Amino acid sequence: MSDQRQGLHKGTGVILKRDISPEGNINLLCLLREKGPIWVSLPGGAKGKVRLGGSTEPMIWGEFSLHRSRSRDYLKEVEVKQDFWKLRSMPEALMTSFRWFRLLGDVLLWRQPVDEVLPVLYWSMELLESGSDPIGVDLRFTWRLLNALGIAPSMKNCDYxxxxxxxxxxRDNGFVCVNCGDGDKKLDLSISILWIFSPQSAIRGKKLSLEARNSILSVKPLLVENFKLLS
Known part of the structure; x- marks a missing residue:
């Protein structure tokens, strides 16, 4: 459980979502180390009453200075560490990032620390910005997120x-060998295994052929089924 004491405190992490109220208040969904996902408020932020500018945009990584009251956390200052500015001009990669943010907002529990997820997200975004194929990086992120949450299927050994x-x-939220799964549709996992487990440097900037993309696209929806295990 994250620290619930009132007063000033700091957290490092990323902005996943920004909402603006009709009154001009900004509300940010942040994923922070040792705190998990939390909503923080910036009253009057959209009206220019508080000058934090682009540091309240989604995808901003930094150190957040906060003040916790009885009912909510208020944003006081942001020290930006990484803005992934180049990624914002890459349409397919950008949409992939925002799908991840929505997914994290859906599957992670409010104020429950999940520090293992932060490096998975950061280094996946770094791969996207490097020009790596979004289809391959999306698969890598999905499996590694499932692994951080303890519900990833084995990609190298038969579950049976x-x-x-x-x-x-x-079969049954995991992969089995062709002998144990006799009669069911077989999937080539070799390309998926390569993209999930290769070192970051080996796939930085790497593109996929159409055939390889289709291979990964046949595997990824199966992995997504395991998020249902959290409910």
């Missing part, structure tokens, strides 16, 4: 018998 797999069958 433990045999090594590079071609598998989806």
């Amino acid at each position: 018998c433990g045999a090594d797999i590079s071609c598998g069958v989806w």
